Amino acid sequence: MTDQTPTERARPEPIKAVPVRRPGRWVLIAVLAVLTAMFLHVLFTNDQFRWKFIFLSYEPGKRGVLFTEPVLEGLRGTLLLTVTSMVIGVVLGVIIAIMRLSDNWILRGVAFLYTWFFRAVPRLVLCVLFGNLNILWSRVGFGLPFDHQIGRLFGIDDLNAQFYSIKATDLLAGFVAGMLALGLSEAAYMAEIVRAGIQSVDPGQGEAATALGLSRGQVLRRVVLPQAMRVIVPPTGNEVIAMVKDTSLVAFVPVTFELFFQLNAIKARTFVVFPVLVAAVIWYLVICTVLMIGQYFLERHFGKGYGSTGRARQRLRDIEVEQGGRIVAEGGGST
Amino acid sequence: MTSDMVRAENVHKSFGSLEVLKGIDLVVKSGEVCCVLGPSGSGKSTFLRCVNHLEKINAGKILVDGDLVGYHERGGKLHEMKDSEVARQRQQIGMVFQRFNLFPHMTALQNVMEAPCRVKKEDKAGARDRAAGLLDRVGLGDKKDSYPGQLSGGQQQRVAIARALAMRPKLMLFDEPTSALDPELVGEVLDVMKDLARDGMTMVVVTHEIGFAREVGDTVVFMDGGVVVEQGSPAEIIANPQQERTKAFLSKVL
Numbered sequence: 001m002t003d004q005t006p007t008e009r010a011r012p013e014p015i016k017a018v019p020v021r022r023p024g025r026w027v028l029i030a031v032l033a034v035l036t037a038m039f040l041h042v043l044f045t046n047d048q049f050r051w052k053f054i055f056l057s058y059e060p061g062k063r064g065v066l067f068t069e070p071v072l073e074g075l076r077g078t079l080l081l082t083v084t085s086m087v088i089g090v091v092l093g094v095i096i097a098i099m100r101l102s103d104n105w106i107l108r109g110v111a112f113l114y115t116w117f118f119r120a121v122p123r124l125v126l127c128v129l130f131g132n133l134n135i136l137w138s139r140v141g142f143g144l145p146f147d148h149q150i151g152r153l154f155g156i157d158d159l160n161a162q163f164y165s166i167k168a169t170d171l172l173a174g175f176v177a178g179m180l181a182l183g184l185s186e187a188a189y190m191a192e193i194v195r196a197g198i199q200s201v202d203p204g205q206g207e208a209a210t211a212l213g214l215s216r217g218q219v220l221r222r223v224v225l226p227q228a229m230r231v232i233v234p235p236t237g238n239e240v241i242a243m244v245k246d247t248s249l250v251a252f253v254p255v256t257f258e259l260f261f262q263l264n265a266i267k268a269r270t271f272v273v274f275p276v277l278v279a280a281v282i283w284y285l286v287i288c289t290v291l292m293i294g295q296y297f298l299e300r301h302f303g304k305g306y307g308s309t310g311r312a313r314q315r316l317r318d319i320e321v322e323q324g325g326r327i328v329a330e331g332g333g334s335t
Numbered sequence: 336m337t338s339d340m341v342r343a344e345n346v347h348k349s350f351g352s353l354e355v356l357k358g359i360d361l362v363v364k365s366g367e368v369c370c371v372l373g374p375s376g377s378g379k380s381t382f383l384r385c386v387n388h389l390e391k392i393n394a395g396k397i398l399v400d401g402d403l404v405g406y407h408e409r410g411g412k413l414h415e416m417k418d419s420e421v422a423r424q425r426q427q428i429g430m431v432f433q434r435f436n437l438f439p440h441m442t443a444l445q446n447v448m449e450a451p452c453r454v455k456k457e458d459k460a461g462a463r464d465r466a467a468g469l470l471d472r473v474g475l476g477d478k479k480d481s482y483p484g485q486l487s488g489g490q491q492q493r494v495a496i497a498r499a500l501a502m503r504p505k506l507m508l509f510d511e512p513t514s515a516l517d518p519e520l521v522g523e524v525l526d527v528m529k530d531l532a533r534d535g536m537t538m539v540v541v542t543h544e545i546g547f548a549r550e551v552g553d554t555v556v557f558m559d560g561g562v563v564v565e566q567g568s569p570a571e572i573i574a575n576p577q578q579e580r581t582k583a584f585l586s587k588v589l
């Protein structure tokens with residue numbers, strides 16, 4: 001009250017209000033607490049879990065079922081299968097998505113038929129089907145297509161223009177068949193995800209890049225795909241995690257080089273059911289945790305220029321402009 | 336030998352059954368600033384997009400610096416250009432968009448460096464120096480490392496102008512460069528454009544800024560309904576329009 005002008009008033013006390021009570025929330029939290037306690041209680045007191053069997057030793061002189069050699073081997077198989085089939089899925093998926101967005105109706109049609117077929121057929125059926133593809137051909141190879149037919153056209157019987165071929169039962173069985181079944185099926189889903197991602201990018205982006213003289217490939221690689229990745233990465237994370245679990249389907253190809261098959265084998269041999277299943281759950285949890293951490297960093301990388309810090313700073317700047325530049329944002333926004 | 340930077344002859348363009356350009360004739364001389372005015376839907380933006388072949392024209396021809404845009408003429412027959420040839424043509428034509436279209440995943444500096452590095456294969460250090468110089472020139476020397484999302488609209492548009500200039504174009508196209516800006520940010524963008532015009536850049540500017548057209552334009556073109564209604568010096572068109580449609584439009588915007 002010293003030298004105040006009438007326009008400059010004293011700042012009032014900050015508001016100290018009693019918060020609204022939300023009793024429903026507390027009831028729910030209490031229920032969840034009880035359920036958690038019950039769950040932990042079972043985990044620690046029920047002997048049927050046989051934690052020693054899982055972690056320490058499942059047979060005299062052997063490691064726990066989690067760390068036993070065949071299970072670790074199976075784990076390697078599951079990871080390898082996940083990685084290879086996802087690589088096939090992503091690469092082929094991007095190609096099919098680009099075909100789907102082509103100006104040419106034949107390319108569009110082929111891409112559509114591909115996604116139609118592989119999304120329609122269940123993965124389990126595909127796995128069994130690919131395991132039996134060697135019924136169709138005796139040998140699979142690279143070379144002139146239709147070489148027998150072309151040979152006959154020119155009067156040569158049994159023209160063999162294959163540079164390299166391999167017995168179908170060797171190639172299209174086991175791991176490769178499972179990998180192809182999962183990878184080709186994945187490509188159909190990835191194609192849809194990538195297409196959605198590409199279409200989510202403002203067409204003005206492609207135009208601006210084109211107007212600068214960038215080639216079609218450069219526009220796609222440098223401008224459109226990096227922005228599409230923001231939309232592509234989260235559902236792709238889902239796909240990878242789903243793939244980790246779907247690898248257990250290749251047991252029907254059949255492939256034995258796989259986590260769940262190996263654990264099942266131990267179950268059948270030792271007649272210990274529940275702990276083996278718990279071991280499977282634990283390994284799948286571990287893999288998915290690692291993948292989710294990876295996804296977090298990927299999303300952060302492709303969120304460049306969109307980050308919440310950037311947006312927060314922008315909001316500050318907007319307020320600053322409204323206030324006539326009276327608030328000074330930290331560092332002035334320039335780094 | 337011609338001093339016509341842009342020459343459009345009887346240009347027609349349709350989208351499906353909708354005819355947007357119905358025979359545009361236009362000449363922009365080297366070093367001139369041509370301002371295109373007209374109500375929305377008059378086809379002025381479409382015409383601009385035809386000049387760098389973002390849209391294919393259906394009839395007529397457009398020449399930039401004496402070269403046919405998008406086609407080769409051999410033996411009286413038109414051949415479509417390959418994508419790479421069209422891209423090479425576009426390198427000489429800078430374009431600035433209404434909605435800036437900066438690449439949001441790149442900093443201001445990376446936005447400006449992108450085309451010189453990728454298209455002209457300039458070495459990184461040199462391109463970086465030149466990009467920094469261009470950002471200085473548009474008054475954004477201190478925003479090099481900001482992402483577009485951290486810049487105001489006016490700043491983004493100035494980065495977009497620097498990005499187009501980085502390719503050393505001989506012609507600049509501006510598609511309503513200030514229409515998406517808050518009123519208080521329009522001035523800074525127009526100042527940069529005036530600067531460019533003073534340096535002798537050939538410019539085609541689609542705009543609603545009558546003041547800019549009057550002050551900077553060497554010629555003013557008024558378009559409506561897909562045709563050029565009237566063209567001439569700013570003094571003739573803006574101060575003393577002859578056609579009814581021009582008068583009606585100017586009375587609304589002035």
